[in-house]
Structure formats: structure tokens, C-alpha cells
Amino acid sequence: MxxxxxxxxxxxxxxxxxxxxxxxxxxxxxxxxxxxxxxxxxxxxxxxxxxxxxxxxxxxxxxxxxxxxxxxxxxxxxxxxxGVHPSVVSAVQGKRSARASETLAVLELNSLAATVLAADSAVKAADVALGRLHLATGFGGRGFFTLWGAQSHVEAAVAAALAAAGERALDHEIIPAPHDEIDQAAFVRPWPLDPANSAS
The missing domain is CATH 3.30.70.1710 (BMC (bacterial microcompartment) domain)
Structure with missing residues (x-):
């Protein structure tokens, strides 16, 4: 495989x-x-x-x-x-989805396990795109992920993610019609999760 x-x-x-x-x-x-x-x-x-x-x-x-x-x-x-959602598997490998709609959500969690679980719950709960999933590196052990979608779908996805994460959720924001510069380039990891994977 x-x-x-x-x-x-x-x-x-x-x-x-x-x-x-x-x-x-x-x-x-x-x-x-x-x-x-x-x-x-x-x-x-x-x-x-x-x-x-x-x-x-x-x-x-x-x-x-x-x-x-x-x-x-x-x-x-x-x-x-x-039963992990395929978009979560892609995201943990560093793949990012392009801006897909006009509402952005950002969720921050206190552990890697909680971040992956919450992201999976979000994309299963509503018609949203998982934009970026960041696990701990350069972020004090925390994780965060972004979601794109119609506002009602994003709100439903965020609610599901928060329910799954419980007290491990630290912060979240829902941003309707974000500025065009707030796109995937704003969330680019400065180095891969495992730098050895990119070594020649």
C-alpha cells in the first residue's frame, strides 16, 4: 500500500x-x-x-x-x-484543499489526537472542505485545521468538531467572506511534519 x-x-x-x-x-x-x-x-x-x-x-x-x-x-x-474520511488522510500528509467557498472556519485544539478526531467529525457532519490540518510542529504541541463551505454547513461542521473534541478544543473562529488574501497561502507549514521525508 x-x-x-x-x-x-x-x-x-x-x-x-x-x-x-x-x-x-x-x-x-x-x-x-x-x-x-x-x-x-x-x-x-x-x-x-x-x-x-x-x-x-x-x-x-x-x-x-x-x-x-x-x-x-x-x-x-x-x-x-x-472509517476515517479520505480528506483527513490527505490532510495529514500535508495536502491542502483550495478555497472552496465563502466561509472559513479555524479550529485549534490542545493535542494531535483531538485535532485529527475533530477534523474527521467535521467533514463527516456537513458538506465542507478540509483546507489544512497542522499537527504540533512549531505550535507548542497544539493542532489546528481549517474548513471551507457555505456558512450553515460550516457552522454544523464546527459544532460536530467541538462536540467530538470536548474540553480539548481551545479556540475557534468562523469567518464569513474572508479577505481574498486569507487563503491557503496563509497557512503554509514552514517545514514538513517530518523533514526527513523531504531529504534527497
Whole structure:
């Protein structure tokens, strides 16, 4: 399975782990347990690492269990997301959707797991486009994502995201008719989640 084939990924597994060394060991356990695709195993601020992988539901569940067992007490947060929306898989790989409508929403959350869960809930709840999903790097361990759509759809999507995230939601804004300069270029990550992935 290729990591860029979002439609082939049925589920996501995510662990936030204290320390890169333990994260790499957990990655090894996940890969040895079942045929999953690692989308990221990278350091994120502050002093944590994210391990994110996808595959079929059974494989992700098995690999997540083994990786979490290896992470042990250093596991800070976890997410098992069966039936993940394809746009979320694309977004966690750094792909961005162009401005699709006239209302923008920005949601900020206190963890990576909450960010992915809330984004998935949003795009499943209403006819909105997931513009950008940013996980922790250069943002103090927080995450945020953007949504585009008709205002009523954006409002419904935001409500679903906030319900899924609960107390892990930190802030959100809905911006009707944003200025033309507030587009995807305003949310470009200055470096990839895992710089090693872009090394020649």
C-alpha cells in the first residue's frame, strides 16, 4: 500500500509519545505486527513525538495495540479512528484543499489526537472542505485545521468538531467572506511534519 493512496486507508492509528527513541521503537512494533503504512514518525514540540499510521481496520487496531504497549508510560495520548474520511488522510500528509467557498472556519485544539478526531467529525457532519490540518510542529504541541463551505454547513461542521473534541478544543473562529488574501497561502507549514521525508 502506498502512503499517498488516501482512499485505500480505512483507519488511522495515532500515538503521542514522550521522546523520539521510544517512538521509533513503537514504530518498529507497529510495522512488525501488521501491514500498515507509517504516515509520520517525527519529533513535535514540546519534546514529544508523533507516530501516525494507516491501513485496514484490523491491521491498524493490532498495530496500535502493540505500539501502545511498547510506548508504555510514555504514551501521552492515542487515537484509533476506523472509517476515517479520505480528506483527513490527505490532510495529514500535508495536502491542502483550495478555497472552496465563502466561509472559513479555524479550529485549534490542545493535542494531535483531538485535532485529527475533530477534523474527521467535521467533514463527516456537513458538506465542507478540509483546507489544512497542522499537527504540533512549531505550535507548542497544539493542532489546528481549517474548513471551507457555505456558512450553515460550516457552522454544523464546527459544532460536530467541538462536540467530538470536548474540553480539548481551545479556540475557534468562523469567518464569513474572508479577505481574498486569507487563503491557503496563509497557512503554509514552514517545514514538513517530518523533514526527513523531504531529504534527497
Amino acid at each position: 502506498r502512503a499517498d493512496m488516501a482512499g485505500d486507508i480505512e483507519a488511522l492509528g495515532l500515538l503521542e509519545i514522550e521522546g523520539m527513541a521510544r517512538a521509533i521503537r513503537a514504530q518498529d512494533a507497529a510495522l512488525k505486527r501488521a501491514p500498515v503504512v507509517v504516515l509520520a514518525c517525527a519529533p513535535v514540540s514540546p519534546g514529544k513525538a508523533v507516530l501516525l499510521f494507516g491501513g485496514d481496520v484490523a491491521s491498524v487496531a493490532e498495530s496500535l495495540a502493540d505500539a501502545e504497549a511498547v510506548a508504555g508510560s510514555r504514551c501521552i495520548d492515542r487515537l484509533f479512528l476506523p
